[in-house]
Amino acid sequence: MKxxxxxxxxxxxxxxxxxxxxxxxxxxxxxVVVLPIITTIIILAIWEAGVRLFHVSPVVLPxxxxxxxxxxxxxxxxxxxxxxxxxxxxxxxxxxxxIGFCCGFALAYSxxxxxxxxxxxxxxxxxxxxxxxxxxxxxxxxxxxxxxxxTVFIAFFPIxxxxxxxLTNVDESYIRFxxxxxxxxxxxxxxxxxxxxxxxxxxxxxxGVTMSFIGIIVGEFITSQAGxxxxxxxxxxxxxxxxxxxSILVLxxxxxxxxALVALVExxxxxxxxxR
Amino acid sequence: xxxxxTSEMVGVDGVRKVYxxxxxxxxxxxxxxxxxxxxxxxxxxxxxxxxxSTLLNMVAGLDHPSAGTVRIxxxxxxxxxxxxxxxxxxxxxxxxxxxxxxxxxxxxIMKLPLADYESRARELLEAVGLAAFMEHRPGxxxxxxxxxxxxxxxxxxxxxxxxxxxxxxxxxxxxxxxMNVMLMQIWERFKRTxxxxxxxxxxxxxxxxxxIVMGRRPSQIVCDEIIRFPRPRPxxxxxxxxxxxxxxxxxxxxxxxxxxxxxxxH
Numbered sequence: 001m002k003x004x005x006x007x008x009x010x011x012x013x014x015x016x017x018x019x020x021x022x023x024x025x026x027x028x029x030x031x032v033v034v035l036p037i038i039t040t041i042i043i044l045a046i047w048e049a050g051v052r053l054f055h056v057s058p059v060v061l062p063x064x065x066x067x068x069x070x071x072x073x074x075x076x077x078x079x080x081x082x083x084x085x086x087x088x089x090x091x092x093x094x095x096x097x098x099i100g101f102c103c104g105f106a107l108a109y110s111x112x113x114x115x116x117x118x119x120x121x122x123x124x125x126x127x128x129x130x131x132x133x134x135x136x137x138x139x140x141x142x143x144x145x146x147x148x149x150x151t152v153f154i155a156f157f158p159i160x161x162x163x164x165x166x167l168t169n170v171d172e173s174y175i176r177f178x179x180x181x182x183x184x185x186x187x188x189x190x191x192x193x194x195x196x197x198x199x200x201x202x203x204x205x206x207x208g209v210t211m212s213f214i215g216i217i218v219g220e221f222i223t224s225q226a227g228x229x230x231x232x233x234x235x236x237x238x239x240x241x242x243x244x245x246x247s248i249l250v251l252x253x254x255x256x257x258x259x260a261l262v263a264l265v266e267x268x269x270x271x272x273x274x275x276r
Numbered sequence: 277x278x279x280x281x282t283s284e285m286v287g288v289d290g291v292r293k294v295y296x297x298x299x300x301x302x303x304x305x306x307x308x309x310x311x312x313x314x315x316x317x318x319x320x321x322x323x324x325x326x327x328x329s330t331l332l333n334m335v336a337g338l339d340h341p342s343a344g345t346v347r348i349x350x351x352x353x354x355x356x357x358x359x360x361x362x363x364x365x366x367x368x369x370x371x372x373x374x375x376x377x378x379x380x381x382x383x384x385i386m387k388l389p390l391a392d393y394e395s396r397a398r399e400l401l402e403a404v405g406l407a408a409f410m411e412h413r414p415g416x417x418x419x420x421x422x423x424x425x426x427x428x429x430x431x432x433x434x435x436x437x438x439x440x441x442x443x444x445x446x447x448x449x450x451x452x453x454x455m456n457v458m459l460m461q462i463w464e465r466f467k468r469t470x471x472x473x474x475x476x477x478x479x480x481x482x483x484x485x486x487x488i489v490m491g492r493r494p495s496q497i498v499c500d501e502i503i504r505f506p507r508p509r510p511x512x513x514x515x516x517x518x519x520x521x522x523x524x525x526x527x528x529x530x531x532x533x534x535x536x537x538x539x540x541x542h
């Protein structure tokens with residue numbers, strides 16, 4: 001009988017205990033879903049009660065009920081801006097992954113390139129890149145180009161570093177074996193280095209997802225044209241705090257969906273190429 | 277296929293290997309020469325650090341001599357060639373492929389038609405007793421089983437020479453004896469030229485037609501012994517007086533060449 005995650009396979013040793021075993025197993029699995037829901041309800045209840053009891057102004061901290069109402073009444077508006085943010089974040093992520101992966105590959109395979117650019121990489125990693133956002137506006141204007149450029153700039157570093165590290169840190173005995181069976185450098189990359197590097201690459205990919213959203217939102221804050229970042233800024237000028245919260249909620253959900261998508265791809269790929 | 281003048285499969289001629297330069301240069305091999313005939317099973321015996329793996333890597337094309345030549349079928353070895361199959365101490369199986377896929381991996385790399393070799397791969401795996409494990413991944417196999425897969429992989433593309441670098445050193449003694457018998461049976465069946473590097477005197481004496489003993493660094497050959505026990509050789513042969521006499525002789529040669537430096541002989 002498996003305990004915890006997995007299938008329901010109760011032990012069938014005693015007919016009398018059978019029903020009890022099933023109930024206990026189902027309960028154990030339901031706990032994983034039910035407990036967080038209960039925690040959320042408790043937090044929301046305390047929040048709601050607190051706001052009402054202490055007469056907190058809705059401009060400072062709106063009650064969950066108010067946020068919920070705002071979410072419903074502004075749904076069309078929120079979706080319109082969400083679409084804007086999502087599409088740009090998606091494009092930014094795709095570009096960051098492509099560039100990051102290619103540069104990671106170059107770093108791993110060209111010692112000259114690595115030596116020439118590594119100190120610069122470290123420097124840029126340590127610099128707070130968000131501070132450079134206005135610079136991108138100055139160069140590329142107030143539009144999608146500057147936002148995308150900035151997003152790619154932030155998001156491609158973790159992907160680059162993890163790709164380079166993953167491709168380089170392959171056990172040398174596999175590389176030696178590959179040479180012994182007359183494999184070319186490309187074949188060694190495709191059949192050995194790449195599969196071994198996949199867990200590292202996906203780890204960087206997931207960080208890249210987070211970074212690309214940060215990039216787009218910061219870009220929207222500054223360029224103030226459209227999107228959830230713009231909406232948050234706009235709502236703040238109107239003291240419509242409930243709308244701000246509603247926007248943040250939508251943003252969080254979208255971010256989670258992106259992450260879940262990457263995690264799903266990772267799971268499918270590692271099922272084929274993982275070491276189990 | 278070219279007609280060979282002699283029946284020599286592997287030729288090592290005056291090979292010297294030096295690491296580094298100047299006063300800190302390390303001479304690993306001084307002058308090694310020997311010839312392996314087609315179909316011979318030759319062991320290279322010696323303790324750790326005597327350069328036997330370096331020698332094997334040169335035959336494999338993974339390393340180059342500082343002086344002298346290494347030939348396979350009269351062709352100097354420059355890069356790794358399809359004529360060799362290789363088994364390392366670490367099985368080095370790809371963790372995401374099944375045993376069968378791992379055995380067929382060299383076929384894919386060499387761009388040979390998979391269909392032609394699949395039956396051979398299955399035959400090899402059956403011969404080593406892994407018929408029921410072809411679809412298992414390395415993570416589900418024991419160390420001995422993984423090494424068996426590695427040996428099948430070394431033979432799948434029908435190489436002229438099978439090179440083995442201490443393939444059983446990482447296994448326990450009981451498994452090791454079983455592996456020796458298995459290797460004997462496989463070798464009887466597929467009869468290839470074999471070059472087997474080991475630090476085990478008993479293993480070398482049991483498996484080989486010929487044992488080449490390497491001396492202390494800078495290494496040379498100190499002994500080239502022909503083993504005349506008839507084949508097929510049962511494991512019980514290892515209990516005979518004749519066998520133990522041979523092992524004692526080899527041990528004496530090794531002690532003479534290496535003094536008390538060698539501490540991993542048995």
